[in-house]
Amino acid sequence: MDQSWIKEYSHPLFIAGPCSAESEEQVLNVTRALKNQGINIIRAGIWKPRTRPNSFEGIGHAALPWLELAKKETGVKFAIEVANPSHVEQALKHNIDILWIGARSTVNPFTVQEIAESLKGITIPVLVKNPVNPDLALWIGAIERLLNQDIQKVGAIHRGFSSFGKQRYRNEPLWQIPVELKRHFPELPLICDPSHIGGRRDQIAPLSQKALDLNYDGLMIEVHPNPDKALSDAAQQVTPEAFAQIRQNLHVRRATSDNELFRSKLEELRERINSIDHDLVDTLAARQKAIEEIGIYKKENDVMVFQLERWNEIMRTRPEWASAQGLDRELIEEIYKLIHADSLKVQTRILNEETNDSAS
Numbered sequence: 127m128d129q130s131w132i133k134e135y136s137h138p139l140f141i142a143g144p145c146s147a148e149s150e151e152q153v154l155n156v157t158r159a160l161k162n163q164g165i166n167i168i169r170a171g172i173w174k175p176r177t178r179p180n181s182f183e184g185i186g187h188a189a190l191p192w193l194e195l196a197k198k199e200t201g202v203k204f205a206i207e208v209a210n211p212s213h214v215e216q217a218l219k220h221n222i223d224i225l226w227i228g229a230r231s232t233v234n235p236f237t238v239q240e241i242a243e244s245l246k247g248i249t250i251p252v253l254v255k256n257p258v259n260p261d262l263a264l265w266i267g268a269i270e271r272l273l274n275q276d277i278q279k280v281g282a283i284h285r286g287f288s289s290f291g292k293q294r295y296r297n298e299p300l301w302q303i304p305v306e307l308k309r310h311f312p313e314l315p316l317i318c319d320p321s322h323i324g325g326r327r328d329q330i331a332p333l334s335q336k337a338l339d340l341n342y343d344g345l346m347i348e349v350h351p352n353p354d355k356a357l358s359d360a361a362q363q364v365t366p367e368a369f370a371q372i373r374q375n376l377h378v379r380r381a382t383s384d385n386e387l388f389r390s391k392l393e394e395l396r397e398r399i400n401s402i403d404h405d406l407v408d409t410l411a412a413r414q415k416a417i418e419e420i421g422i423y424k425k426e427n428d429v430m431v432f433q434l435e436r437w438n439e440i441m442r443t444r445p446e447w448a449s450a451q452g453l454d455r456e457l458i459e460e461i462y463k464l465i466h467a468d469s470l471k472v473q474t475r476i477l478n479e480e481t482n483d484s485a486s
Contacts, residue, residue, distance in 0.1 A: 127273070127278060127280060127311070127313050127314065128278040128279050129313055129315060130279075131251045131279045132251075132281065132315040132343055132344070135166065135167070135344075137343065137344075137378070138338060138342065138343060138344045138345060138376075138378060139167070139315075139317065139343055139344030139345070140165050140167070140344060140345055140347070140373065141165075141167045141168070141169050141205055141224075141317065141344065141345070141346040141347075142160050142165050142167075142168065142169065142346070142347045142348070142349045142369060143156060143157070143160065143168040143169040143170050143205075143348070143349055144156055144169075144170055144171070144348060144349065144350045144351075144356065144363065145171050145174075145321075145348045145350070145356060145358045145359040145362075145363055146170070146171040146172075146174055146182065146184050146185070146356070146357055146358045146359075147170040147171060147172055147184070147185055147189040147192055147193065148185070148356070148357050149192075150192040150195065152350075152351060153170060153189070153192040153193060153195075153196050154192070154195070154196050154199070155351045156168070156349060156350065156351050156366065157196040157199075157200050157202055158199075158200060159349075159351070159366035160202075160349060160366060160369075161200040161201075161202055163366070163369070163370055163373070165202070166201075166202050166203060167202065167203050167204075167205055167223075167224065168193075168196070168202050168203070168204050168205070169204075169205045169206070169346060169348070170189070170193060170204060170205075170206060171184050171206070171207060171358065172184050172185065172186060172187065172189050172190060172193075172206050172207070172213075172217075173186060173207065173208075173209060173213055174358055175207075175209055175228055175230045175231070181358070182357040182358050184358075187216045187220075190216060190217070190219075190220035190222070191220065193206075193220065193222065194220050194221060197221070203223035203224060204222050204223055204224070205222070205223065205224035205225070205226060205253070206222055206224075206225065206226070207225070207226050207227070207228045208225050208226070208227065208241060209227075209228060209230075209231050209237070209241075210237070210240065210241065211240055211241065211243075211244035214241060214244045214245060215244070218248075222250075223250055223251075224250060224251045224252075224253065225245070225250065225251075225252050225253070226252070226253035226254065226255060226283060227241055227252070227253070227254050227255060227268060228255050229255045229256060229257055229258045229285055230258055232254055232255055232256065232257040232258075232264060232265060232268045233257040233258050233259060233261075233264060235264070235267060235268075235271070238267070238268045238271050238272075239271055242271040242272050242274070242275045242277065243275060245272070245275060245277055246275040246276060246277070247275070247276045247277070248277055249279065250279065251279040251280070251281060252272055252277055252279065252280055252281075253280070253281040253282065253283050253317065254268045254269055254272065254280070254281070254282050254283065255282075255283040255284075255285050255319070256282070256283070256284055256285060256286075256287065256303065256304070256307075257287075258287065258288045259287060259288060260287040260298075260300050260303055262303050262306055262307060265282070265303075265307055266307065266310055266311075269282065269311065269314070280314065281314065281315035281316070281317060281343075282304070282307060282311075282314055282315070282316050282317065283317045283318075283319050283346060284299070284303075284304040284316065284317070284318050284319065284323075284337075284342075285297060285319035285322040285323060286298055286299050286300070286319075286322055286323035287299075287300050287303070295323055295324055295325060295329065296322065296323065296324060296325020296326070296362070297322055297323050297325070298323075299323050299333070299336075301336070301340060304316060304318075304340075305340065315343045315344070316342050316343050316344075317342065317343060317344040317345065317346055318333070318334065318337035318342045318344075318345050318346070319345075319346045319347075320333035320334045320337065320345065320347060321346070321347055321348040321359070321362045321363065322359075322362065324362060325361060325362050326361050326362055327353065327361065327362060327363065327364045327368070329362075330347060330362070330364060330372060331372045331375060331376075334347070334372060334376060335376055335377065338376060338377070338378055338379070339379060341381060347364070347369060347372070348362055348363040348364070349363065349364055349365070349366055349369045350363040350364070350365070351365065351366070352365075353365060410465075413465075414468075414469075414472065417469045417472050417473065418472060418473075418476065420473065421472060421473035421475075421476035421477065422476060424473065424476075424477070425476055425477050431470055431473040431474050431477060432470060437466060440462060440466065441459065441462065444458050444459070444462050445458050445459055
């Protein structure tokens with residue numbers, strides 16, 4: 127995997143520009159404004175995969191000459207989304223510098239494979255957005271399909287994951303998934319798209335800071351000369367002036383420190399955490415033994431595994447205990463959902479063993 131392309135830019139890398147290329151004038155205006163701020167990679171949607179029909183789906187290939195004109199005038203590079211081999215052909219024909227595969231494409235291995243084959247051996251960077259649904263394997267698989275086609279300049283874009291119902295964010299960030307992706311591909315450049323995660327312009331700054339605190343390599347932010355009149359995703363775009371303010375307020379922290387006192391104290395605290403984690407694992411093992419005994423007892427008395435009243439009691443009391451200790455209620459709820467799912471699995475296995483023994 128070749129990281130040289132991202133090292134050509136300052137850290138963090140900024141990719142900015144409108145959700146959609148709407149007119150030649152709009153593209154030129156926003157490109158000039160961003161170039162004056164030192165931004166050298168502009169994003170612009172040419173083909174827009176929309177959730178429902180009859181909404182603005184982009185100008186299409188007719189907008190590509192606008193990007194070429196803006197490149198010629200300002201010297202910037204352009205990044206666009208491609209969703210099929212035809213898009214790839216048109217993008218390369220018009221000298222697009224960076225391509226990305228969108229979330230709705232990443233979710234389909236057949237689509238990714240077709241795009242990857244059309245890009246075989248290409249030397250420009252290709253970025254992969256996370257799939258719409260929270261499936262790490264699909265994200266990894268899309269990256270591997272590119273690498274299998276000898277595409278070495280690969281990166282990932284974290285744009286959040288869809289969820290049912292009204293949530294705080296347009297797309298839940300689920301930070302643990304991109305963090306796990308980085309564990310699989312330590313050299314993979316990772317870029318955050320706070321515009322699509324938040325869905326509102328007031329969310330962009332805190333999400334951007336969170337990403338930088340997690341050591342992301344860059345940010346992709348939607349910038350429009352007149353966001354309120356944008357033809358797509360108006361609520362999540364910011365003006366060039368607002369974008370400049372966001373950048374100015376971001377704090378880029380160091381990856382580590384050479385201070386010996388810091389390093390010594392950090393090691394001490396990590397050792398303490400190691401000890402606590404060991405105790406936690408011992409406690410979970412003791413809990414599982416109790417669960418196994420419950421499973422055997424239920425089996426002997428012909429009682430079903432799932433007990434709604436008991437589950438309601440756990441989901442009421444454990445978050446209360448967490449609050450009393452100053453812990454996040456939602457975190458404890460999620461932990462106990464995982465613990466309960468495993469408890470059901472253990473007890474079900476015990477009951478099935480009884481059924482198999484009876485059958486024999």
